[in-house]
Amino acid sequence: MKDYPIEIDDYLSGTMSASEKKAFEERVANDSVLAEELKLQKDMQTIYEDQEWLQGDTEALQTEKATQLKSFYESKEATNIKSAIQEVIAENRSESKNKTFWFIGIAASIAVLITVSLFVFKDNNYDELYASYIHMDEIPSLVTRGEDANKLLENAQLLFEDKKYKEATESFAAYHAKETAIDPLSYIYSGIAYIELNKFDEAIAQFELLADSNTLQSKKANWYKALVFLKQKNKAKLKDILQMIILNKNNYKYKEAQELLEEIN
Structure with a gap:
């Protein structure tokens, strides 16, 4: 046999x-x-x-x-x-x-x-790294006081803070559709909400809009894209974007990008 x-x-x-x-x-x-x-x-x-x-x-x-x-x-x-x-x-x-x-x-x-x-x-390792690098306290609040406050934007942030991420993304989308002068910080909040929902393509789309906003905030786009790939555990794309960040010491989160590269190599 x-x-x-x-x-x-x-x-x-x-x-x-x-x-x-x-x-x-x-x-x-x-x-x-x-x-x-x-x-x-x-x-x-x-x-x-x-x-x-x-x-x-x-x-x-x-x-x-x-x-x-x-x-x-x-x-x-x-x-x-x-x-x-x-x-x-x-x-x-x-x-x-x-x-x-x-x-x-x-x-x-x-x-x-x-x-x-x-x-x-290593799922746990990537999850721990993501948790250690996502710092919401670094992002300025969208909520303003006074008659000129944008209620759609305020509501979106409040939903985000309550971790109602699906409702938050819907509110941010309504704000983006209605307004012409868009606060670029809203792309960051909306993108992170999509990350928390594991909707990574949608998150990247928000950070692409951030990159195209031609504001001071636009320089942060690559770092937030890196967070998407970190949460997604996509090592190849994560390494590529981090290597782009460390090309210039003046890039946003240059030091953190170096540290993260060392962690995943």
């Missing part, structure tokens, strides 16, 4: 005859161990083949963890790791006729890649 790894490889590579394939599939249906090993190797193929990430599986892509891992596997460091692993696999495959050793090499390689990805995305 063939070893499981060899049979599985023959099955997935399409080298089995029709009768062998039928017999194998019948065994899979009745052998939980064989079924589990088949699933494992299929999963490994998904990672190593040059395909779209979980192509067509839109529900899986909607999870935060899938987004994080997708970002990691598309990053330069993951590409380098995968290239090195594939070179070893190709060498072992050509030099050895024993498919069992090739399978073991694949399994070891995927274990390394998974270990690295888990190391990169």
